[in-house]
Amino acid sequence: MKKIDVVTTSKSYPVYYGKGLFSKLKFLIDKNRLNRKIFIVVDENVHNYHSTKIDSFISGIDSKVCLYSFNANEINKSSSRLNDIYSALIENGFGRDTLIISIGGGITGDIAGYAASTFSRGVQIIHVPTTLLAMVDSSIGGKTGINFDSTKNIIGTFYQPEFILIDTDFLKTLPEEEFICGLGEIIKYSFLTGGEFLKKIKKGLPKSLKLNTKLLLNSIETCTKFKARIVENDERETKGLRKILNLGHTFAHAIEVERGHTIKHGQAVILGLTCSLYLSRKLGIINENHFKEYLSLLLKAKDRISLNFFYPMKIYEIMKRDKKSFDDKIKFVLIIEAGNILVDVEAPANMVLESINNGMDHFLVS
Numbered sequence: 324m325k326k327i328d329v330v331t332t333s334k335s336y337p338v339y340y341g342k343g344l345f346s347k348l349k350f351l352i353d354k355n356r357l358n359r360k361i362f363i364v365v366d367e368n369v370h371n372y373h374s375t376k377i378d379s380f381i382s383g384i385d386s387k388v389c390l391y392s393f394n395a396n397e398i399n400k401s402s403s404r405l406n407d408i409y410s411a412l413i414e415n416g417f418g419r420d421t422l423i424i425s426i427g428g429g430i431t432g433d434i435a436g437y438a439a440s441t442f443s444r445g446v447q448i449i450h451v452p453t454t455l456l457a458m459v460d461s462s463i464g465g466k467t468g469i470n471f472d473s474t475k476n477i478i479g480t481f482y483q484p485e486f487i488l489i490d491t492d493f494l495k496t497l498p499e500e501e502f503i504c505g506l507g508e509i510i511k512y513s514f515l516t517g518g519e520f521l522k523k524i525k526k527g528l529p530k531s532l533k534l535n536t537k538l539l540l541n542s543i544e545t546c547t548k549f550k551a552r553i554v555e556n557d558e559r560e561t562k563g564l565r566k567i568l569n570l571g572h573t574f575a576h577a578i579e580v581e582r583g584h585t586i587k588h589g590q591a592v593i594l595g596l597t598c599s600l601y602l603s604r605k606l607g608i609i610n611e612n613h614f615k616e617y618l619s620l621l622l623k624a625k626d627r628i629s630l631n632f633f634y635p636m637k638i639y640e641i642m643k644r645d646k647k648s649f650d651d652k653i654k655f656v657l658i659i660e661a662g663n664i665l666v667d668v669e670a671p672a673n674m675v676l677e678s679i680n681n682g683m684d685h686f687l688v689s
Contacts, residue, residue, distance in 0.1 A: 340489035358422040359386040364435035366395035366427030372496040397584035421446040428454035429461035436467030440482035453493040455505025459546035464554040504589020517662030566666040571596035577641035598682030635679040
C-alpha cells in the first residue's frame with residue numbers, strides 16, 4: 324500500500340493507493356480513529372458490480388451502518404437528491420458523530436462531500452473513488468458541489484476528507500467509455516506537467532489505457548501527486564495557482580450543459596481542451612508546432628466521442644454563467660506549452676466562437 328500525504332491549511336490527510344486496498348478500509352478507519360457510525364453513499368452501478376466486497380465490509384462493522392444507493396448521473400447531482408440524502412441521515416438517526424463513505428465516481432464524491440460538509444455543520448467523510456477520472460482528479464482536493472438551474476457545480480464547498488482510498492481493482496469493471504473519461508483528465512495533467520509524463524502519455528496512448536497497466540498506475544500516481552501539491556499551495560483557489568487545474572474546463576462544463584449531460588465529464592474535457600488549444604492559437608499564445616503536437620494527442624480519442632451537431636452560441640452563453648467568470652467576462656485557462664499555463668485570460672467573443680467551432684468540428688460524425 325502506497326501513500327501520498329495532502330497537507331492543506333484546513334486539514335492534512337493521506338491518499339492510499341494500490342491494488343486490493345478496499346479490504347483494508349475497516350483497518351484504516353480504526354487506524355485513523357474515525358467515527359464508527361457509518362453512512363455509505365454509493366453509485367448503484369458500483370454496488371451492483373461490487374456488492375460482495377461492500378457487503379463484506381458492512382458485515383465487519385459492529386456499529387450503525389446505513390447504505391444509500393443512487394443512480395449517479397448529472398441530473399441526480401441536484402438539490403432534490405441532496406435533500407434525499409439529508410432525509411436518510413435524519414430518519415436513520417445519524418448526527419455529528421457520523422462518518423460518510425463515498426463509493427463511486429466524481430458525481431458520487433461531489434454530492435456526498437457536499438452533504439458531509441453541511442450535515443450537522445460538517446461530519447467526517449472518506450472518498451473511495453471507483454472511476455479513473457475520480458482517482459486521478461475529482462476525489463482529491465476537497466471540492467464538493469451540486470448542479471443548479473442548468474449550471475454545473477454552481478453550489479458547493481471546499482471540504483477535505485479524512486482520507487482517500489484508491490483501489491485499482493475497481494477499474495476491472497469500468498467500461499471503456501469511462502476509461503476515455505479518465506483519459507481526458509490524464510491528458511490535461513500531461514499538459515500541466517509536461518516533461519517525462521507527457522512523453523509517456525504520447526508514447527502509451529496508441530494502446531488502450533485499460534490494457535496498459537504500467538501507464539495506468541503511473542498516471543494515477545503522477546496526477547495525484549501533482550494535484551496534491553497544487554491544493555497544498557492554494558487550497559481554496561484564492562492565489563490563482565489552483566486555477567490551472569481548470570484547463571479546458573470552462574469550455575467543457577458549458578459543453579456538458581449544452582449537450583443536456585448526454586456526454587460524460589471526461590469526454591467534455593477532451594472537447595474543452597481541444598477548443599482551448601484553438602483559442603490559445605488564435606490569441607498567439609501557443610506556437611504552431613506545440614499546437615499540432617497537443618492536438619494530435621487529443622484526437623487519439625476522436626473515435627470515442629461522436630457529435631451529430633452542436634450550437635456554438637448556446638455554449639458561449641452558458642460559459643458566461645461559469646462560476647469563474649467575473650464582471651460578466653469569461654476567464655480562460657490557456658496553454659503556452661506543456662508546463663507553462665496562463666490563467667484569467669480574456670478573449671473576444673468571435674475568437675471564442677471560432678474556437679468552439681474549430682475544436683468540436685473534429686468530433687462531428689461525417
